[in-house]
Amino acid sequence: MTHQAGPLASPHPARWRILGFLGVAQLMLILDVTVVAIALPHMETDLELGREALAWTVSAYTLAFGGLMLLGGRLTDLIGAKPVVLAGLLLFSAASLVTGLAGSGGMLIGGRIAQGVGAALLSPAALSLVVALFDGDERNKALGVWSALGGGGAALGVLIGGLLTAGPGWPWVFYVNVPIGLAIAAVLTVLLPASPRPAGRPRLDVLGAVLVTAASTSLIYGLIAAGERGWLTAFTGWLVLAAAVGYLLFVLWQRRARSPRMDVRLLVRRPVATGAFLIVMATALMIAVFFLGTFYFQHARDYGAWQTGLLFLPVALATMAGADLTGRLIARWGGRVLAVAGLVVATAGMTVPALTLDTVSVVAGVSVAAAGTGALFVVASATALGQVAPHEAGIASGIVSTFHEFGASLGAAVVSSVAAASLIGTTLDGFTRGFTVAAVAAAAGALAAAALTPGRPRSHDHAPS
Template structure:
């Protein structure tokens, strides 16, 4: 078989393989958060520097996703996926063996590079493999991995840190990475053409990477340096100017990194805005729930991980419902409804108190918010990737994943700043309230900027045969 044909018998095993690869990337974001205290103590990393364990990964990952997605289109999806997987696995070994802070941060940056190639290539393979309503189901599974995977990561990170060692979080990627590579060589379709290096827009890539990198860095450092500091305002200004210059350059480039005109499609441009809001609420809710459980209720790493399992189940249930609803209702109404439900969950969580408990103060809000976020995650992916022509599935996959990462960085930056209130519980409660407002505004915006079911459903029925030139 050797990956040359995508038969019904190989499509779903292929989806499973790609989702496990994405899960590995997601786990190495959320699992590390739980391990930070042990990691800092072991490597003698100062409190002011420990954030670089996360930042060095997210900075490289977020800034290179557009390039990774376009590389999948031009160099071959399978080639880019396998290259990213190889880099990520090797960097995981480096991270596990790190003996000092500098080595750890460099290895985490290497993981970010691998993930920036692997993730959009995997999503592009899914987009070009599944047609019509099957695509909604496949993207539903992908969405469940993105949402519930973060919760599983907290559990895995807590379990491995408490029962083994923080290094086990990274060592575990070696056998998984090798097994995925063996599977990919068998069932991922071989690339039909030779790599088109000449078509790769390197000028656009440098500009996009520098601009997105500046934005991610400004957001991740905003809490410590101050939102109105020269660093935050200066870097944000540079990033926005760079992105404007990038858009102008791409409009004049024959084979652009990103076809900016595609953002005029309400499903793509509107979906990107929705992805920013969805990820801000998703990443923020994980951070705030973890802060409340660990700093206010004094819950241990493993118990915190277990506390997130219902959240993962609720997200999975929302995704499952969403993948069926979309095929009948389009994406506008499910996204508006999903944000409304997520806002209700955040409002429930905003009532946390210093003397609360998990069952009464956290669990109800988690279950409601999780169901809403699951519905959102599948709807936004379907919105952005429906109608993608074969030659641009990598480009739109890169854009989708960029929205996920930038939105997450924005949510964490804003909500962690609010959470640092006069007291831990009141600050976290205020931050949950802010998350509810973000979700509410996004839900209202969905009704205005997304395509109606009447215009969207015919595209979904044809996907991916709607080629837009």
């Protein structure tokens, strides 16, 4: 089992200021999942990218982010949050500069991978700080703020991406991270207290990182390739099988490793497992509709990048509203009711453009769905992290963030294949199929959430020691 280098003193006098700066840093990471969505058609033209390369522009970032997330969480537990946060910020800023300078698809995807590595260091360390700095009701409020930034930031990414792409050009969706990242790093260098040194020599589970990242890459590659090769072909089947074997080897290795990357017993706890499931659902649905929406507006309706960005403004507002309302209600109502409600709302929203495809139905439907996914972000974080012990905070936050990025990879891969013909502009049927698949997935998720999500705890202030 992992141990944290030492919890921060509580209450820390600057905890809300620290939360603000960490929230902006996390916002950058989440923005970079969706900020590229509107820029994708422009990258497609400038760099002559095919459909698979477009999908990898999203998935390369999220796979590196998610695949190395638990390594970042483990590193946080071993050497403390401050050095990991600062290293992640600096690497992410440098990689953003490289990605903006990309002149080819290979350089673009390589830069996105490097961004993902920086994000994998920063995100679990930052969330671990949030969990350590706050307790009881304050922790629930802080996690609500964190989740609202994450969910709303994903929607705002499309708006900001549209404005930057229509203005100075698509490279600026990456360049903008550089001054912001450096400024936050400078402030946190002063604001964060020094991290205590671990008693023993830190060990990192590199083999575990390789196994889980390779397995995830195989799965996502199979899902992306299914758009051309077919869902039931031997090629797709072998890649999915290889992924399953990789995940099995990862679990077996975690049971045997001297310094495991993840305590698999933590993942099988009902709250953590349910939180992981809900975060996958929320992120996959969110990425799917952004992918579909940006290509529908720009390819099928000939809207410009800035117009497309503005059309997503109601989506951003609805996501933040859903997260904020859920943060206020979760202590009273519990996670189960709100998780099911969020997925039912998402199902209703996705059904609208699946039945009637036009600009109004897409904006209205996706906005309704966004309120539901915003609720899921809060429920997922509060369910998985609300009652973890302090020494488990780093690895538990790493698990939640890992599944967040895996959901993004999954959503981009599946929807790019389901809607393949529409993404290259030959028909509108793919958009309808994409929204239909999203609606069915949300409905199935609601049934699963009703069975899996724990009810309201008898005392939400209690946390295990």
